[in-house]
Amino acid sequence: MPNVSFEQIVKSYGEVTVLEGLNLKIEDGDFLVLLGPSGCGKSTLLNLMAGLGEVTSGRIMIGERDVTDLDPKDRGLAMVFQSYALYPTKTVRGNLKFGLAATKLPRDEVENRIRWVSELLQLDALMDRRPAQLSGGQRQRVAIGRALVKHADVLLFDEPLSNLDAKLRTEMRMEIKKLHDRLNPTVVYVTHDQIEAMTMATKIAVMNGGEIQQFGTPDEVYERPETLFVAGFIGAPQMNLLPAVLRMGEGMPTAVFTGGTRVDLLGYAFDRAPQDGMEIILGLRPEHFSAPDAPLPHAACTLDLPVCGIERTGSDTVVTLDFEGHAIAARAEPDQAAGLRSGARARLSYPRGKLNVFDARTGRRI
Ligand code: ADP
Ligand code: MG
Numbered sequence: 001m002p003n004v005s006f007e008q009i010v011k012s013y014g015e016v017t018v019l020e021g022l023n024l025k026i027e028d029g030d031f032l033v034l035l036g037p038s039g040c041g042k043s044t045l046l047n048l049m050a051g052l053g054e055v056t057s058g059r060i061m062i063g064e065r066d067v068t069d070l071d072p073k074d075r076g077l078a079m080v081f082q083s084y085a086l087y088p089t090k091t092v093r094g095n096l097k098f099g100l101a102a103t104k105l106p107r108d109e110v111e112n113r114i115r116w117v118s119e120l121l122q123l124d125a126l127m128d129r130r131p132a133q134l135s136g137g138q139r140q141r142v143a144i145g146r147a148l149v150k151h152a153d154v155l156l157f158d159e160p161l162s163n164l165d166a167k168l169r170t171e172m173r174m175e176i177k178k179l180h181d182r183l184n185p186t187v188v189y190v191t192h193d194q195i196e197a198m199t200m201a202t203k204i205a206v207m208n209g210g211e212i213q214q215f216g217t218p219d220e221v222y223e224r225p226e227t228l229f230v231a232g233f234i235g236a237p238q239m240n241l242l243p244a245v246l247r248m249g250e251g252m253p254t255a256v257f258t259g260g261t262r263v264d265l266l267g268y269a270f271d272r273a274p275q276d277g278m279e280i281i282l283g284l285r286p287e288h289f290s291a292p293d294a295p296l297p298h299a300a301c302t303l304d305l306p307v308c309g310i311e312r313t314g315s316d317t318v319v320t321l322d323f324e325g326h327a328i329a330a331r332a333e334p335d336q337a338a339g340l341r342s343g344a345r346a347r348l349s350y351p352r353g354k355l356n357v358f359d360a361r362t363g364r365r366i
Contacts, residue, residue, distance in 0.1 A: 002063025002153060003027050004049065004186065009058035011044055018044050019210045021058070026203075031180050031187045033197040036207030037233070042190040045207075046158055049188065050079050062154070073102055078152035082159040084143035086131040092118075092142050093127045099146040117145040120179075137168045144176070148183075157189040161196065173199055194234050198222065206230045224356075228363040231283050231356060237318055240284045240328040243360060248276040255282045255357070259324035263301040268355050272366045280366070283356030286329040291336035292319060292346040299349035307344050310337065321346065 004026040011019040018041045026032045034042045047053040049060060051072035060068045067075050078099070086095050096114050105113075118124050121141045131139055140160060147155055157176075161169045177200050180187055191197055197204050198218045206214045206221060206229070214226040225231035231239045244255040244263070253265040253274055263282060295302045308327065309320035317337040319330045330348055340346060359366050 002065075002186075003061075004154060004188070005061045006045070006049075007059040007061065009045070009048065009060070010056045011041075011048060011053070012056045017056075017210070019048075022210070022212060024205060024212060024215070026186060026188060028186060029184045029202075031177075031189065031200055031202045033201035033204045034188065034190045034207055035194060035197040035201075035204050035233075036192065038192055040207045041210040042192075042207060043158055046079075046156055046188060046190050049075075049154075050077055050156055051075050052079075076153045077156055078147035078150045078154075079156040079158070080143050080147050080160045082162055084131075084139050084160075086139060086142060086146075088131050091128050091130055092123055092134070095131070095142055096123075096145050096149055099149045103150070113149045113151070117148050120148070121145045136164050137172060140164065140172060141175075144179070148179075152185070154186045154188065157187065159191055160189075161191075162193075169196075176200060194236070198234070206233060208233075224365065225283070226365050228281060228283075228358050231358065235285060235287075237286045237329040237331065239356065240286065240323075240326075241358075242282045242284070242323065242326055242328070244280055244282050246274055246276065246278045246280045246357075248274060255280060257324055261301070261303070261324060263350070263355075264352070265300065265355060265357065267352050268357060270357070270366055272359075272364075274357075274366060279360035281358040281360050281363075283358060284328070284350055285354060285356075286318065286331040288351055288354040289330035289332075290349045290351075291332055292330070292340055292348055294336070295347050295349035296351065298352070300352045300355055302347060302349040304345055304347045307340055307342055307346050309342060310340055312337075319346065321348075 006022055006024040009019050009022045034045060036042055048055055051070060055068060059066060096117060100110050118127060123141060123145060126138060161172050164172060173196060201218055204218055204221050205212045208229050214221050214230045221230055221234050244257045247254045247256050255263040255265055290296045305321040305323055307319060308322050311318040312334060317332045317334050319332055319337055319340060320327050321330060357366050
């Protein structure tokens with residue numbers, strides 16, 4: 001199956017430019033997730049790929065073919081929409097068949113493919129029902145089936161799970177992932193949900209304001225966010241982002257806070273040359289703090305902070321602490337945080353290997 005690439009894509013609606021010179025390459029067999037907040041241009045990009053909108057300038061390549069001006073049906077793509085777009089008057093079988101109506105395949109082949117997807121997606125018992133007689137998850141499977149029968153090289157999904165309840169969403173996430181592992185098509189999947197992105201993607205393109213802020217594996221965007229936006233968008237609870245000044249004294253880089261707290265950055269792998277006196281944002285993930293009142297030796301810092309809130313979810317506990325007037329979150333095991341009360345103090349350390357440092361001026365990782 002071919003690679004897909006976007007080259008210098010610009011998309012404007014009248015005066016408004018939504019995508020401004022965007023480049024992106026999707027490798028054969030990748031499960032690429034376009035992740036970003038509502039309105040950042042994800043659907044616009046996906047629709048351009050599908051041929052449902054015209055680029056203002058730039059080129060879309062599928063393999064060696066320039067498909068920029070091709071008709072949707074000639075691109076070898078199949079799309080699953082958020083609304084599923086099933087035909088209400090057709091049965092499941094009719095909906096699946098309709099996906100092949102334009103292909104002029106021999107009847108045997110049509111039957112074979114329909115049997116294949118109905119088995120694959122466990123639709124056998126539902127073939128004669130109409131969409132109104134199906135649950136949300138079943139409709140979703142039909143919509144995916146209709147895309148799969150086309151044997152398209154590339155499958156496009158636009159927020160296909162956002163209409164489902166939480167439990168079904170988790171199930172369908174696993175189903176789609178299994179399907180990808182088994183059939184290995186190239187998938188481009190749009191979502192604003194970072195959990196969907198982290199669990200399904202082989203690659204994530206994090207978008208904001210029509211730009212790709214970072215492109216990488218789920219681990220890369222989580223472990224080494226390139227920008228403050230990515231740092232804040234990936235991870236729940238959100239990464240704590242705290243303004244400080246970088247001091248380089250005697251080869252010992254340190255983040256110094258206005259209230260006097262110091263965080264030792266010795267051993268931090270700087271991406272860019274650090275400068276003494278520069279304003280930085282230090283990023284500390286809630287899940288990397290030590291257990292409260294069990295600080296670890298050789299940490300980047302050990303903090304003794306007032307507890308201002310405790311949120312118990314059952315599987316874990318999020319402790320809110322006052323760090324020089326900023327509320328910061330630390331995640332703990334429920335039994336480690338069992339004795340903590342609002343108004344008390346807690347001692348926590350943060351490990352050296354898990355620091356994130358950003359240039360406050362540019363918002364980029366340093
Ligand atoms: P997302 O899918 O990330 O939520 P969209 O791609 O749908 O975002 O939209 C990106 C931006 O483009 C939004 O600001 C939206 O208002 C604008 N937009 C989308 N479609 C149109 C259109 N047909 N005309 C004008 N503006 C549009
Ligand atoms: Mg959208």
